[in-house]
Each structure stands twice: as C-alpha cells, then as structure tokens.
Amino acid sequence: MTDGQVWKAMLRLRVFTRWMVLRELNPPQYLRQYVKSKVRSLVRSQVRYGILQILNTNPRVYGFPGESVERIMRTCVCGKFFIPKRESHRYCSKECRRKREKGMTARRRYEPWEEELIWRTLSESGCRAEILQELGRRLNRAPQAIKTKFMKMKKRRVIA
8 A cells, every 4th residue: 555545535525534434545454554644644744745634633533724624524313413433333422322212202393383383372272281282293292292392492492
C-alpha cells in the first residue's frame, strides 16, 4: 500500500475519519495493521503541513479546507445527528442504543400545527374526555399524551 493510494482514498472521501479511509482501501487482513499505521502517519503529516484540517476533535474528523463535517454525520433512530466513531455505529449514545434495543420506539414530535390545534381546542373547551378522544383520533395520539402536552404548553405560557 503506497502513500499515493492512501492519498487517493482521502481525496475521494474529502471528509473522513481514519476508519473510513481504511474501509475505502479495504486491505487484506494481514496488511491491515500496516495500512492503519500508514494512514495515521500520512494524516498526521498532512495536518502538520496545513493540507488537511481537523474538523472535529471527538471523534477525530479530518477534511480539506472548506469542507464541512455534516457530510459524514448520520441520523440516529431518535432523530439526533452524530458522527460515528466506528463504521458499525447506528446510535448517538449508549443510552439510546439500550433504549432502542429494549424495544422503545422513537418519539414522534408534535408539529407546530398540532400544537396550535391542541392549544386552541383545549383552552376553549377544557380537557373533557370526549374532546381528548376526538383530538386523539385526529392526531393519531393517545388522549393522555395530548392532555400532558397541553399541560406542558400551559405551564410554559404561564412562565413566559
């Protein structure tokens, strides 16, 4: 594996972590450690001379000047954006992974029009069961969840 091949892989990626370059090169198993050290030394020297920049420190993300780290960000199941530390990472944190593996589904956020409908309807006619039931059918949510959302909105508006 030559420096030129490593450099070509970095040029193709533009924004990368070291494992991304290694995946791009796909060396045989017996050369993997050698290629890792080659990538590490080449990246270090390119950063020292100003050809590459460190775009993020944890995890280390490298890129050419003018590039953005958003190119390699992934979306977690919970909706947050994160930079994977390894190729296999699908979750933003250990806690998120534990929750999802236990079977929790991602929470669906309220759209602004849903919040407005809840506020308008419940502030005019109160939190009666039949109204909550009807809103639940319209918004495809549990009546108790709608009531809880309304109480939080009410509390927020009183404070503000």
